[in-house]
Amino acid sequence: MRILIVEDEDHIRQQLRTAMRRQNYAVDVAKDGREGLYFATEYPYDLAIIDLGLPEISGITLIKELRENDKQFPILILTARSDWQDKVEGLEAGADDYVVKPFQMEEVNARINALLRRSAGSCKPSMSFGPLTINTTSKVALIGNTEMTLTSYEYNTLEYLAHNAGKVVSKTELTEHLYSQDFERDSNVIEVFIGRLRKKIDPDNQLKAIVTVRGQGYRFMLGASPQNSLST
Structure with missing residues (x-):
C-alpha cells in the first residue's frame, strides 16, 4: 500500500x-x-x-x-x-x-x-479466501492455522492482490503501489514476489491462487469477493 x-x-x-x-x-x-x-x-x-x-x-x-x-x-x-x-x-x-x-x-x-x-469493501480486520486468511491489522497471513513466513514486500503484494480479488492487476500497478516515489523500481522483481507467494500459498499448485493473465498482469483467484471474518 x-x-x-x-x-x-x-x-x-x-x-x-x-x-x-x-x-x-x-x-x-x-x-x-x-x-x-x-x-x-x-x-x-x-x-x-x-x-x-x-x-x-x-x-x-x-x-x-x-x-x-x-x-x-x-x-x-x-x-x-x-x-x-x-x-x-x-x-x-x-x-x-x-x-x-x-x-x-x-x-x-x-x-x-x-x-x-x-x-476495499471490508469492515473487519481479517479477510478469508478458502484456506487463506489475511489479517490487515497484524499483517499476518495464515494457511489453515499455520502462519506463512512472508517478507514485507511479499505480504504487501499479497494484500494488494487480495483487496483486488478477481481483478487483473498489472505489474506496473503493483510496482506503483508497493514502492514510494524515491525508490528505485524494478517491475521484474514483482515476478519474484509472485513466484514465492504461489509456492507458499499453494506448494502443490492445486488452488491456482494467483494466475497470470498473459500480457496484462495477475489475478487473485481464491475469491472475487473477500469474505469478512470476525477473527483478529
Missing part, C-alpha cells in the same frame, strides 16, 4: 513517515499543499494524510481539488485546531476521518487500517 503524507511541520512529517514505513507502507511526503497536489495527481495512492493548516494551498482546498479531480482514495486529516467547525469543514470537503494534534501514533495506525479496509 502506498501513502501520501502532506504536512508542513518537519518533525511531524518525519514522525509519520518513519511510523508508516515501519508498517511496511510505501510513503511519499510533501511539505505544502501545492507539492501535495502535484504528488496526488501524478502518482497512485491508497490513502493520503493531509494537514489542514498547509502553506501554498490549504488542506481544505487541496482536499476539494482532489475530489473534484475524482481522486477516490481515503483521506485522513490532521488538525491542531480545537474548533469542531474545522473538522466538519474538512469532512464536508471530502475527507474520510480526522486526528487532532497532538496524536498518538497508535490511533493514526488504527484509523489508517480502518480506512483502508473500508475502501
Whole structure:
C-alpha cells in the first residue's frame, strides 16, 4: 500500500513517515499543499494524510481539488485546531476521518487500517479466501492455522492482490503501489514476489491462487469477493 503524507511541520512529517514505513507502507511526503497536489495527481495512492493548516494551498482546498479531480482514495486529516467547525469543514470537503494534534501514533495506525479496509469493501480486520486468511491489522497471513513466513514486500503484494480479488492487476500497478516515489523500481522483481507467494500459498499448485493473465498482469483467484471474518 502506498501513502501520501502532506504536512508542513518537519518533525511531524518525519514522525509519520518513519511510523508508516515501519508498517511496511510505501510513503511519499510533501511539505505544502501545492507539492501535495502535484504528488496526488501524478502518482497512485491508497490513502493520503493531509494537514489542514498547509502553506501554498490549504488542506481544505487541496482536499476539494482532489475530489473534484475524482481522486477516490481515503483521506485522513490532521488538525491542531480545537474548533469542531474545522473538522466538519474538512469532512464536508471530502475527507474520510480526522486526528487532532497532538496524536498518538497508535490511533493514526488504527484509523489508517480502518480506512483502508473500508475502501476495499471490508469492515473487519481479517479477510478469508478458502484456506487463506489475511489479517490487515497484524499483517499476518495464515494457511489453515499455520502462519506463512512472508517478507514485507511479499505480504504487501499479497494484500494488494487480495483487496483486488478477481481483478487483473498489472505489474506496473503493483510496482506503483508497493514502492514510494524515491525508490528505485524494478517491475521484474514483482515476478519474484509472485513466484514465492504461489509456492507458499499453494506448494502443490492445486488452488491456482494467483494466475497470470498473459500480457496484462495477475489475478487473485481464491475469491472475487473477500469474505469478512470476525477473527483478529
